[in-house]
Amino acid sequence: xxxxxxxxxxxxxxxxxxxxxxxxxxxxxxxxxxxxxxxxxxxxxxxxxxxxxxxxxxxxxxxxxxxxxxxxxxxxxxxxxxxxxxxxxxxxxxxxxxxxxxxxxxxxxxxxxxxxxxxxxxxxxxxxxxxxx
Amino acid sequence: xxxxxxxxxxxxxxxxxxxxxxxxxxxxxxxxxxxxxxxxxxxxxxxxxxxxxxxxxxxxxxxxxxxxxxxxxxxxxxxxxxxxxxxx
Numbered sequence: 001x002x003x004x005x006x007x008x009x010x011x012x013x014x015x016x017x018x019x020x021x022x023x024x025x026x027x028x029x030x031x032x033x034x035x036x037x038x039x040x041x042x043x044x045x046x047x048x049x050x051x052x053x054x055x056x057x058x059x060x061x062x063x064x065x066x067x068x069x070x071x072x073x074x075x076x077x078x079x080x081x082x083x084x085x086x087x088x089x090x091x092x093x094x095x096x097x098x099x100x101x102x103x104x105x106x107x108x109x110x111x112x113x114x115x116x117x118x119x120x121x122x123x124x125x126x127x128x129x130x131x132x133x
Numbered sequence: 134x135x136x137x138x139x140x141x142x143x144x145x146x147x148x149x150x151x152x153x154x155x156x157x158x159x160x161x162x163x164x165x166x167x168x169x170x171x172x173x174x175x176x177x178x179x180x181x182x183x184x185x186x187x188x189x190x191x192x193x194x195x196x197x198x199x200x201x202x203x204x205x206x207x208x209x210x211x212x213x214x215x216x217x218x219x220x221x
Binding site for chain 1: 171173185192194195196213
């Protein structure tokens with residue numbers, strides 16, 4: 001379980017750092033500075049909360065019987081999906097939040113997972129360029 | 134009967150497109166549930182590796198979840214911030 005907590009904390013911290021860097025860069029180069037910074041912050045924080053909720057769901061599901069775990073995880077997925085939908089809808093409707101910033105923030109967690117668990121593995125690149133046979 | 138205007142046609146097609154894009158949200162839900170069920174089976178067999186199983190499942194589920202978000206974003210943009218109407 002310690003390894004799980006370590007992975008969770010690593011992803012949360014890296015998401016916050018990467019979100020901050022992206023918000024700073026977009027804020028410097030784009031016109032609507034406050035809107036984009038608010039958008040990225042809003043999206044990143046909701047993505048992190050969704051990630052923590054996912055972790056709690058999976059820990060609880062792993063202690064259930066398989067059939068119950070399946071329905072429990074699917075039910076919680078749709079709750080998170082609804083929350084994400086509301087967040088995107090709010091950012092589209094509210095003028096002071098940039099919707100593209102929110103979208104970048106929401107998708108940031110995927111890139112952080114790929115950077116920390118896939119692209120840091122040299123074997124992954126070796127397997128891509130390895131000839132078959 | 135009134136003729137169909139270009140704006141009405143674009144709005145109708147956008148609503149159909151938004152509905153079709155929402156189908157993308159169903160797949161990750163089914164997949165996550167299936168993975169969690171199999172994960173629970175694995176924990177039942179080897180309770181001592183629960184942490185590793187949940188960790189692997191967490192990373193896979195988080196990546197799969199963003200795929201559903203793509204469809205959701207497309208649907209919401211088509212419904213509430215349609216860029217095609219501006220082209221008319």
